[in-house]
Amino acid sequence: DKGNHRHFMQKEIYEQPVVVAQTLSSYLRPVEEQVALPDLGFDLSRIGRVAIVACGTASYVGAIGKYWIEQLARVPVEVDVASEFRYREPVLGPDMLGLVISQSGETADTLAALRHMKAEGVTVAGIINVPTSSMAREVDLLLPTHAGPEIGVASTKAFTCQLAVMAALAVNLARARGRLNPAEEAEIVRQLAEVPAAMNAALAHDAEIEAMAPTIAGARDVLYLGRGPDYPLALEGALKLKEISYIHAEGYAAGEMKHGPIALIDDQVPVVVIAPSGPLFDKTVSNMQEVRARGGKVVLISDADGLAQAGDGLLASIEMPRVHPLIAPLVYAVPVQLLAYHVAVAKGTDVDQPRNLAKSVTVE
Ligand code: M6R
Numbered sequence: 518d519k520g521n522h523r524h525f526m527q528k529e530i531y532e533q534p535v536v537v538a539q540t541l542s543s544y545l546r547p548v549e550e551q552v553a554l555p556d557l558g559f560d561l562s563r564i565g566r567v568a569i570v571a572c573g574t575a576s577y578v579g580a581i582g583k584y585w586i587e588q589l590a591r592v593p594v595e596v597d598v599a600s601e602f603r604y605r606e607p608v609l610g611p612d613m614l615g616l617v618i619s620q621s622g623e624t625a626d627t628l629a630a631l632r633h634m635k636a637e638g639v640t641v642a643g644i645i646n647v648p649t650s651s652m653a654r655e656v657d658l659l660l661p662t663h664a665g666p667e668i669g670v671a672s673t674k675a676f677t678c679q680l681a682v683m684a685a686l687a688v689n690l691a692r693a694r695g696r697l698n699p700a701e702e703a704e705i706v707r708q709l710a711e712v713p714a715a716m717n718a719a720l721a722h723d724a725e726i727e728a729m730a731p732t733i734a735g736a737r738d739v740l741y742l743g744r745g746p747d748y749p750l751a752l753e754g755a756l757k758l759k760e761i762s763y764i765h766a767e768g769y770a771a772g773e774m775k776h777g778p779i780a781l782i783d784d785q786v787p788v789v790v791i792a793p794s795g796p797l798f799d800k801t802v803s804n805m806q807e808v809r810a811r812g813g814k815v816v817l818i819s820d821a822d823g824l825a826q827a828g829d830g831l832l833a834s835i836e837m838p839r840v841h842p843l844i845a846p847l848v849y850a851v852p853v854q855l856l857a858y859h860v861a862v863a864k865g866t867d868v869d870q871p872r873n874l875a876k877s878v879t880v881e
Pocket of ligand 1 (some may be wrong): 573621623670685758760
Protein backbone atom coordinates (compact mmCIF):
# COMPACT_ATOMS: atom_id res chain seq x y z
CA ASP A 518 0.00 0.00 0.00
CA LYS A 519 1.46 3.32 -1.11
CA GLY A 520 -0.65 5.35 1.32
CA ASN A 521 -0.71 9.00 0.23
CA HIS A 522 2.32 8.53 -1.97
CA ARG A 523 2.45 8.35 -5.71
CA HIS A 524 5.13 5.64 -5.78
CA PHE A 525 6.62 3.12 -3.38
CA MET A 526 9.99 4.81 -3.84
CA GLN A 527 8.58 8.10 -2.58
CA LYS A 528 6.91 6.36 0.36
CA GLU A 529 10.14 4.59 1.23
CA ILE A 530 12.17 7.81 1.05
CA TYR A 531 9.70 9.36 3.50
CA GLU A 532 9.82 6.36 5.85
CA GLN A 533 13.52 6.86 6.50
CA PRO A 534 13.39 8.94 9.70
CA VAL A 535 11.21 6.25 11.29
CA VAL A 536 12.97 3.13 10.03
CA VAL A 537 16.44 4.52 10.66
CA ALA A 538 15.33 5.37 14.22
CA GLN A 539 13.96 1.81 14.56
CA THR A 540 17.21 0.34 13.30
CA LEU A 541 19.34 2.59 15.51
CA SER A 542 17.24 1.71 18.56
CA SER A 543 18.54 -1.85 18.46
CA TYR A 544 22.17 -0.67 18.26
CA LEU A 545 22.29 2.38 20.55
CA ARG A 546 21.93 2.67 24.30
CA PRO A 547 21.05 6.36 24.56
CA VAL A 548 21.14 6.53 28.37
CA GLU A 549 24.61 5.00 28.63
CA GLU A 550 25.57 6.83 25.42
CA GLN A 551 27.03 3.63 24.04
CA VAL A 552 26.74 1.53 20.95
CA ALA A 553 25.74 -2.09 21.57
CA LEU A 554 25.71 -4.72 18.86
CA PRO A 555 23.58 -7.81 19.47
CA ASP A 556 25.61 -10.42 21.34
CA LEU A 557 27.89 -11.72 18.65
CA GLY A 558 29.57 -14.44 20.71
CA PHE A 559 32.70 -13.24 18.97
CA ASP A 560 35.66 -11.15 20.06
CA LEU A 561 35.88 -8.12 17.78
CA SER A 562 39.24 -7.09 19.25
CA ARG A 563 40.99 -9.95 17.49
CA ILE A 564 40.05 -8.73 14.00
CA GLY A 565 43.05 -7.80 11.88
CA ARG A 566 41.15 -6.74 8.77
CA VAL A 567 37.68 -6.59 7.29
CA ALA A 568 36.51 -7.73 3.84
CA ILE A 569 33.22 -6.17 2.76
CA VAL A 570 31.32 -7.69 -0.16
CA ALA A 571 28.03 -6.47 -1.67
CA CYS A 572 26.39 -5.36 -4.93
CA GLY A 573 25.01 -2.06 -6.18
CA THR A 574 23.74 0.33 -3.57
CA ALA A 575 24.75 -2.02 -0.75
CA SER A 576 28.34 -1.93 -2.06
CA TYR A 577 28.37 1.86 -1.55
CA VAL A 578 27.44 1.29 2.09
CA GLY A 579 30.55 -0.88 2.20
CA ALA A 580 32.65 1.86 0.62
CA ILE A 581 31.41 4.41 3.17
CA GLY A 582 32.04 1.83 5.90
CA LYS A 583 35.67 1.59 4.81
CA TYR A 584 36.14 5.30 5.59
CA TRP A 585 34.41 4.93 8.97
CA ILE A 586 36.05 1.69 10.12
CA GLU A 587 39.55 2.72 9.07
CA GLN A 588 39.21 6.18 10.59
CA LEU A 589 37.65 5.12 13.89
CA ALA A 590 39.00 1.60 14.48
CA ARG A 591 42.25 1.73 12.45
CA VAL A 592 41.50 -1.70 10.96
CA PRO A 593 42.26 -2.13 7.25
CA VAL A 594 39.16 -2.70 5.14
CA GLU A 595 38.80 -4.00 1.60
CA VAL A 596 35.58 -3.54 -0.33
CA ASP A 597 34.58 -5.58 -3.38
CA VAL A 598 31.55 -5.84 -5.56
CA ALA A 599 30.48 -9.44 -5.14
CA SER A 600 30.74 -10.34 -8.83
CA GLU A 601 34.48 -9.61 -8.74
CA PHE A 602 35.33 -10.90 -5.29
CA ARG A 603 35.83 -14.65 -5.76
CA TYR A 604 37.41 -14.36 -9.17
CA ARG A 605 40.24 -12.11 -8.07
CA GLU A 606 41.29 -14.89 -5.69
CA PRO A 607 41.32 -12.66 -2.62
CA VAL A 608 43.81 -13.39 0.15
CA LEU A 609 41.64 -14.56 3.03
CA GLY A 610 42.60 -15.60 6.52
CA PRO A 611 41.45 -16.31 10.05
CA ASP A 612 42.32 -12.76 11.22
CA MET A 613 39.63 -11.46 8.90
CA LEU A 614 36.02 -10.52 9.48
CA GLY A 615 33.91 -10.95 6.34
CA LEU A 616 30.93 -8.63 6.01
CA VAL A 617 28.16 -8.99 3.44
CA ILE A 618 25.52 -6.29 3.00
CA SER A 619 22.19 -6.98 1.31
CA GLN A 620 18.63 -5.75 1.44
CA SER A 621 17.10 -8.93 0.01
CA GLY A 622 19.60 -11.39 1.44
CA GLU A 623 19.21 -13.33 -1.83
CA THR A 624 21.52 -11.57 -4.31
CA ALA A 625 23.29 -14.48 -6.02
CA ASP A 626 26.79 -12.97 -6.23
CA THR A 627 26.77 -11.81 -2.62
CA LEU A 628 25.46 -15.17 -1.41
CA ALA A 629 28.21 -16.96 -3.36
CA ALA A 630 30.83 -14.65 -1.81
CA LEU A 631 29.45 -15.38 1.65
CA ARG A 632 29.68 -19.13 1.03
CA HIS A 633 33.18 -18.77 -0.39
CA MET A 634 34.42 -16.89 2.68
CA LYS A 635 32.85 -19.38 5.07
CA ALA A 636 34.37 -22.30 3.17
CA GLU A 637 37.77 -20.61 3.57
CA GLY A 638 37.28 -20.40 7.33
CA VAL A 639 36.43 -16.70 7.54
CA THR A 640 33.82 -15.59 10.09
CA VAL A 641 31.15 -13.68 8.18
CA ALA A 642 28.79 -11.03 9.51
CA GLY A 643 25.84 -9.76 7.48
CA ILE A 644 23.90 -6.50 7.43
CA ILE A 645 20.64 -7.89 6.04
CA ASN A 646 17.11 -6.53 5.78
CA VAL A 647 15.05 -9.67 5.10
CA PRO A 648 15.34 -11.80 8.26
CA THR A 649 14.14 -15.02 6.61
CA SER A 650 16.55 -14.77 3.66
CA SER A 651 19.30 -17.22 2.70
CA MET A 652 22.03 -14.82 3.81
CA ALA A 653 20.35 -14.12 7.15
CA ARG A 654 20.35 -17.88 7.78
CA GLU A 655 23.89 -18.52 6.61
CA VAL A 656 25.92 -15.68 8.18
CA ASP A 657 27.75 -16.33 11.43
CA LEU A 658 26.72 -12.97 12.88
CA LEU A 659 23.46 -11.34 11.83
CA LEU A 660 23.23 -7.55 12.07
CA PRO A 661 19.64 -6.87 10.99
CA THR A 662 18.32 -3.65 9.50
CA HIS A 663 14.73 -2.80 10.38
CA ALA A 664 13.75 -1.01 7.18
CA GLY A 665 10.61 -3.13 6.64
CA PRO A 666 9.75 -4.42 3.15
CA GLU A 667 11.35 -2.36 0.38
CA ILE A 668 9.20 -2.57 -2.75
CA GLY A 669 10.69 0.05 -5.10
CA VAL A 670 13.48 -1.42 -7.24
CA ALA A 671 15.62 1.60 -6.35
CA SER A 672 17.00 1.00 -2.89
CA THR A 673 16.47 3.95 -0.52
CA LYS A 674 15.48 3.15 3.04
CA ALA A 675 17.53 -0.06 3.05
CA PHE A 676 20.61 2.05 2.16
CA THR A 677 20.28 4.45 5.09
CA CYS A 678 19.40 1.66 7.54
CA GLN A 679 22.49 -0.26 6.36
CA LEU A 680 24.57 2.89 6.98
CA ALA A 681 23.14 3.17 10.50
CA VAL A 682 24.23 -0.40 11.30
CA MET A 683 27.60 0.18 9.64
CA ALA A 684 28.21 3.21 11.86
CA ALA A 685 27.35 1.15 14.95
CA LEU A 686 29.71 -1.60 13.81
CA ALA A 687 32.54 0.88 13.21
CA VAL A 688 32.11 2.36 16.69
CA ASN A 689 31.97 -1.10 18.27
CA LEU A 690 35.13 -2.21 16.49
CA ALA A 691 36.85 1.01 17.53
CA ARG A 692 35.93 0.48 21.16
CA ALA A 693 36.91 -3.19 21.09
CA ARG A 694 40.34 -2.17 19.82
CA GLY A 695 40.76 0.56 22.43
CA ARG A 696 40.58 3.35 19.85
CA LEU A 697 37.63 5.24 21.27
CA ASN A 698 37.27 6.65 24.78
CA PRO A 699 33.82 6.87 26.43
CA ALA A 700 33.49 10.61 25.73
CA GLU A 701 34.23 10.13 22.03
CA GLU A 702 31.76 7.26 21.83
CA ALA A 703 29.10 9.30 23.63
CA GLU A 704 29.57 12.11 21.11
CA ILE A 705 29.08 9.76 18.13
CA VAL A 706 26.02 8.20 19.78
CA ARG A 707 24.52 11.69 20.22
CA GLN A 708 25.24 12.46 16.56
CA LEU A 709 23.62 9.21 15.41
CA ALA A 710 20.58 9.79 17.62
CA GLU A 711 20.06 13.11 15.82
CA VAL A 712 19.98 11.51 12.36
CA PRO A 713 16.18 10.94 12.17
CA ALA A 714 15.46 14.61 12.99
CA ALA A 715 18.09 15.75 10.50
CA MET A 716 16.48 13.50 7.86
CA ASN A 717 13.15 15.19 8.51
CA ALA A 718 14.82 18.57 7.99
CA ALA A 719 16.25 17.24 4.72
CA LEU A 720 12.80 15.98 3.60
CA ALA A 721 11.45 19.51 4.09
CA HIS A 722 13.33 20.47 0.89
CA ASP A 723 11.26 18.12 -1.24
CA ALA A 724 9.25 20.82 -3.05
CA GLU A 725 12.41 22.77 -3.94
CA ILE A 726 14.01 19.64 -5.36
CA GLU A 727 10.86 18.84 -7.30
CA ALA A 728 10.95 22.37 -8.76
CA MET A 729 14.52 21.96 -10.07
CA ALA A 730 13.93 18.46 -11.48
CA PRO A 731 12.62 19.49 -14.93
CA THR A 732 15.90 21.33 -15.63
CA ILE A 733 17.92 18.21 -14.87
CA ALA A 734 15.46 15.95 -16.69
CA GLY A 735 16.57 17.53 -19.98
CA ALA A 736 20.25 16.69 -19.47
CA ARG A 737 22.04 13.92 -21.33
CA ASP A 738 24.72 13.43 -18.67
CA VAL A 739 24.91 14.32 -14.99
CA LEU A 740 27.98 14.15 -12.77
CA TYR A 741 28.04 13.70 -8.99
CA LEU A 742 31.07 14.75 -6.95
CA GLY A 743 32.03 14.13 -3.34
CA ARG A 744 35.05 13.56 -1.14
CA GLY A 745 35.73 11.16 1.73
CA PRO A 746 32.60 9.25 2.80
CA ASP A 747 30.57 11.46 0.48
CA TYR A 748 32.43 10.07 -2.54
CA PRO A 749 30.58 6.72 -2.38
CA LEU A 750 27.40 8.76 -1.87
CA ALA A 751 28.19 10.47 -5.19
CA LEU A 752 28.40 7.00 -6.77
CA GLU A 753 25.06 6.14 -5.19
CA GLY A 754 23.49 9.36 -6.51
CA ALA A 755 24.65 8.53 -10.02
CA LEU A 756 23.36 4.94 -9.78
CA LYS A 757 19.99 6.10 -8.49
CA LEU A 758 19.59 8.62 -11.33
CA LYS A 759 20.66 6.13 -14.03
CA GLU A 760 18.45 3.32 -12.86
CA ILE A 761 15.17 5.21 -12.65
CA SER A 762 15.52 8.18 -15.05
CA TYR A 763 17.75 6.50 -17.70
CA ILE A 764 19.96 9.60 -17.79
CA HIS A 765 23.65 8.79 -18.01
CA ALA A 766 25.29 9.72 -14.73
CA GLU A 767 28.72 9.20 -13.16
CA GLY A 768 30.01 9.69 -9.65
CA TYR A 769 33.58 10.85 -9.15
CA ALA A 770 35.86 11.68 -6.30
CA ALA A 771 35.87 15.48 -6.56
CA GLY A 772 39.68 15.58 -6.84
CA GLU A 773 39.62 13.22 -9.84
CA MET A 774 37.77 15.68 -12.09
CA LYS A 775 40.93 17.23 -13.45
CA HIS A 776 42.30 13.80 -14.35
CA GLY A 777 39.80 13.35 -17.14
CA PRO A 778 36.10 13.88 -16.59
CA ILE A 779 36.33 17.68 -16.55
CA ALA A 780 36.67 17.40 -20.33
CA LEU A 781 32.95 16.53 -20.39
CA ILE A 782 31.89 19.78 -18.77
CA ASP A 783 30.02 22.40 -20.73
CA ASP A 784 26.88 24.39 -20.05
CA GLN A 785 24.73 21.34 -20.78
CA VAL A 786 26.08 19.22 -17.93
CA PRO A 787 24.58 19.47 -14.45
CA VAL A 788 27.07 18.63 -11.69
CA VAL A 789 25.72 17.68 -8.28
CA VAL A 790 28.28 18.49 -5.59
CA ILE A 791 27.83 16.81 -2.20
CA ALA A 792 29.84 18.86 0.28
CA PRO A 793 28.94 19.19 3.95
CA SER A 794 31.09 21.79 5.68
CA GLY A 795 34.01 20.18 7.49
CA PRO A 796 37.67 19.40 6.91
CA LEU A 797 37.22 18.40 3.24
CA PHE A 798 34.92 21.28 2.28
CA ASP A 799 37.45 23.79 0.92
CA LYS A 800 39.03 21.27 -1.41
CA THR A 801 35.67 20.12 -2.78
CA VAL A 802 34.61 23.70 -3.36
CA SER A 803 37.74 24.45 -5.31
CA ASN A 804 36.93 21.44 -7.54
CA MET A 805 33.43 22.87 -7.88
CA GLN A 806 34.86 26.24 -8.99
CA GLU A 807 36.84 24.45 -11.70
CA VAL A 808 33.55 23.03 -12.97
CA ARG A 809 31.83 26.43 -12.81
CA ALA A 810 34.70 28.10 -14.69
CA ARG A 811 33.92 25.76 -17.60
CA GLY A 812 30.23 26.61 -17.60
CA GLY A 813 29.07 23.51 -15.69
CA LYS A 814 25.69 23.91 -13.97
CA VAL A 815 26.30 23.19 -10.30
CA VAL A 816 23.74 21.93 -7.82
CA LEU A 817 25.41 22.24 -4.42
CA ILE A 818 24.16 20.21 -1.46
CA SER A 819 25.66 21.64 1.72
CA ASP A 820 24.74 23.29 5.03
CA ALA A 821 24.23 27.00 5.70
CA ASP A 822 27.95 27.63 6.36
CA GLY A 823 28.97 25.74 3.25
CA LEU A 824 26.46 27.52 1.02
CA ALA A 825 27.54 30.91 2.37
CA GLN A 826 31.19 30.11 1.64
CA ALA A 827 30.49 28.77 -1.83
CA GLY A 828 29.06 32.09 -3.06
CA ASP A 829 26.66 32.41 -5.99
CA GLY A 830 26.63 31.41 -9.61
CA LEU A 831 25.07 28.03 -8.88
CA LEU A 832 22.21 26.46 -10.79
CA ALA A 833 20.68 25.55 -7.42
CA SER A 834 21.58 24.83 -3.84
CA ILE A 835 19.94 22.52 -1.33
CA GLU A 836 20.49 23.41 2.31
CA MET A 837 20.99 20.54 4.74
CA PRO A 838 20.97 20.88 8.51
CA ARG A 839 24.43 21.13 10.02
CA VAL A 840 25.56 17.61 10.95
CA HIS A 841 28.84 15.97 11.96
CA PRO A 842 30.81 15.06 8.79
CA LEU A 843 30.88 11.44 9.94
CA ILE A 844 27.13 11.01 9.72
CA ALA A 845 26.58 13.33 6.75
CA PRO A 846 26.11 10.46 4.23
CA LEU A 847 22.97 9.32 6.10
CA VAL A 848 21.37 12.75 5.89
CA TYR A 849 22.67 13.82 2.47
CA ALA A 850 21.30 10.58 1.01
CA VAL A 851 17.81 12.10 1.28
CA PRO A 852 18.20 14.98 -1.25
CA VAL A 853 20.20 12.67 -3.53
CA GLN A 854 17.30 10.18 -3.57
CA LEU A 855 14.66 12.91 -3.96
CA LEU A 856 16.51 14.42 -6.91
CA ALA A 857 16.61 11.07 -8.76
CA TYR A 858 12.96 10.46 -7.88
CA HIS A 859 11.67 13.81 -9.14
CA VAL A 860 13.79 13.73 -12.30
CA ALA A 861 12.35 10.30 -13.11
CA VAL A 862 8.81 11.51 -12.43
CA ALA A 863 9.46 14.54 -14.66
CA LYS A 864 10.62 12.17 -17.40
CA GLY A 865 7.61 9.93 -16.93
CA THR A 866 9.53 6.67 -16.43
CA ASP A 867 8.23 3.72 -14.42
CA VAL A 868 9.83 4.74 -11.12
CA ASP A 869 9.07 1.62 -9.08
CA GLN A 870 9.72 -0.89 -11.88
CA PRO A 871 12.45 0.57 -14.09
CA ARG A 872 13.10 -1.22 -17.36
CA ASN A 873 15.50 -4.17 -17.45
CA LEU A 874 15.84 -4.39 -13.66
CA ALA A 875 14.68 -6.82 -10.99
CA LYS A 876 14.37 -6.05 -7.29
CA SER A 877 16.37 -9.09 -6.36
CA VAL A 878 19.12 -10.34 -8.68
CA THR A 879 19.25 -14.08 -8.12
CA VAL A 880 21.47 -15.04 -11.06
CA GLU A 881 25.24 -14.53 -11.19
O1 M6R B 1 19.22 -7.00 -2.23
P1 M6R B 1 20.59 -6.43 -2.34
O2 M6R B 1 20.84 -5.32 -1.37
O3 M6R B 1 21.67 -7.48 -2.23
O4 M6R B 1 20.66 -5.80 -3.79
C1 M6R B 1 21.86 -5.27 -4.29
C2 M6R B 1 21.63 -4.48 -5.56
O5 M6R B 1 21.04 -5.29 -6.55
C3 M6R B 1 20.73 -3.26 -5.32
O6 M6R B 1 21.23 -2.43 -4.31
C4 M6R B 1 20.60 -2.43 -6.61
O7 M6R B 1 21.82 -1.85 -6.95
C5 M6R B 1 19.47 -1.39 -6.42
N1 M6R B 1 18.49 -1.53 -7.45
C6 M6R B 1 19.99 0.02 -6.43
O8 M6R B 1 18.97 0.95 -6.22
